[in-house]
Amino acid sequence: MQLSRDLLECEATTARPPDQVARRGWNHGIESLLLVVLVIIFIWKGFRPSWSSLDTDFPNYYLVARSYSRGYPLKKLYDWTWTQ
Numbered sequence: 001m002q003l004s005r006d007l008l009e010c011e012a013t014t015a016r017p018p019d020q021v022a023r024r025g026w027n028h029g030i031e032s033l034l035l036v037v038l039v040i041i042f043i044w045k046g047f048r049p050s051w052s053s054l055d056t057d058f059p060n061y062y063l064v065a066r067s068y069s070r071g072y073p074l075k076k077l078y079d080w081t082w083t084q
Contacts, residue, residue, distance in 0.1 A: 064077050 064074075067077055068074060
């Protein structure tokens, strides 16, 4: 009999009132909406501009690596007039 009484007391203390259950659902909806808004902002402000234009230093690094592999001295690669 003591075991069943302990079980009932445990269930009584872990059960949530209905207003907490409703708030939990409401918070979940707000979090989901916030996530969607942040993903849209990331796509609009970050991903879309970087996808539409190419602003990179890759050509500079490629030129240096290619020239170095062909035996040109590195000192000349930093001379802007020689590089042109």
